[in-house]
Amino acid sequence: MAMKRTRQRLFALLLLTPCMTVLGLFVLYPAVQSVYLSFHDVDPFSKSLFPVGLSHYQELLTSAEYWVSFSASLRFTLLTVPVSILLSLFLAVLLDAKPYVHGLFRTIFLLPVGISPAMAAMLWIFLYNPTAGYLNFLLGVVGIEGPQWLTDPTWALAAVSMATVWKEVGFNVIFFLAGLASVPEDLREAAVVDGAGPLKRFWYVTLPMISPTLFFVTTVSVIHAFESFGQIHILTKGGPADATNVLVYNLFRDAFENFRTGFASAQAVLLFVIIMAITVWQFYVARRRVHYR
Numbered sequence: 431m432a433m434k435r436t437r438q439r440l441f442a443l444l445l446l447t448p449c450m451t452v453l454g455l456f457v458l459y460p461a462v463q464s465v466y467l468s469f470h471d472v473d474p475f476s477k478s479l480f481p482v483g484l485s486h487y488q489e490l491l492t493s494a495e496y497w498v499s500f501s502a503s504l505r506f507t508l509l510t511v512p513v514s515i516l517l518s519l520f521l522a523v524l525l526d527a528k529p530y531v532h533g534l535f536r537t538i539f540l541l542p543v544g545i546s547p548a549m550a551a552m553l554w555i556f557l558y559n560p561t562a563g564y565l566n567f568l569l570g571v572v573g574i575e576g577p578q579w580l581t582d583p584t585w586a587l588a589a590v591s592m593a594t595v596w597k598e599v600g601f602n603v604i605f606f607l608a609g610l611a612s613v614p615e616d617l618r619e620a621a622v623v624d625g626a627g628p629l630k631r632f633w634y635v636t637l638p639m640i641s642p643t644l645f646f647v648t649t650v651s652v653i654h655a656f657e658s659f660g661q662i663h664i665l666t667k668g669g670p671a672d673a674t675n676v677l678v679y680n681l682f683r684d685a686f687e688n689f690r691t692g693f694a695s696a697q698a699v700l701l702f703v704i705i706m707a708i709t710v711w712q713f714y715v716a717r718r719r720v721h722y723r
Contacts, residue, residue, distance in 0.1 A: 463695075500704075505587060519606050548664055554665065558579035613640065621635050
């Protein structure tokens with residue numbers, strides 16, 4: 431029996447080896463290397479390393495530019511995550527009420543998810559064009575002068591957020607549909623018998639039952655928001671006036687334009703700490719509000 435268990439463990443380890451190898455090479459090693467480089471200056475030509483201790487972290491925490499980027503990331507998250515979740519939940523509830531259209535509309539909502547961020551951003555560049563774009567054309571039809579979406583610091587972050595919400599809604603709708611499908615029908619029927627209307631049934635029956643899905647979607651959406659890069663790079667390149675210069679884009683500039691590899695690595699480590707802190711806080715807050723059956 432002991433020999434059989436040993437063979438089973440060795441066989442399981444053999445099956446896991448390819449996955450663990452890829453994970454180690456492309457996830458674990460770069461993460462450890464980033465932490466190591468964050469304590470060094472890297473010569474862009476010779477690739478020589480020069481220890482600098484905590485100076486990169488000290489420079490970051492006292493840099494006004496870094497806190498501007500943090501503020502931009504926070505505002506971008508607040509503009510995209512709540513809107514995306516509320517809109518996708520609303521659409522999922524409508525689709526759940528009409529199950530015969532699931533297949534068609536699930537495909538429609540998933541189409542933006544399958545488009546690369548660069549291609550999606552190119553589509554929105556045409557929509558945001560101040561003279562030939564459809565958005566300003568539609569606003570002009572109702573007598574409103576459309577703004578300079580991507581060149582006005584007041585509107586740039588909102589414009590990028592709108593494009594991001596469009597791309598993320600389909601991803602969230604699929605998860606909410608799966609959560610709604612798991613709600614026991616007898617609970618809904620009992621609520622109907624008790625005289626509960628549609629809003630009360632949703633608030634007191636449906637929402638608590640899909641709270642694990644809501645928690646998962648919220649957590650993943652926040653992480654995706656803080657990691658957003660492609661659409662910002664194509665649409666605004668961090669501008670105008672650093673209005674969309676989020677943490678990841680600021681990291682990209684220092685690493686690949688200013689060639690400050692060690693400084694950029696320190697930013698990557700701090701970004702990881704920020705995302706981890708927010709995720710832990712979400713787990714702490716949601717623990718008492720998520721209903722697990």
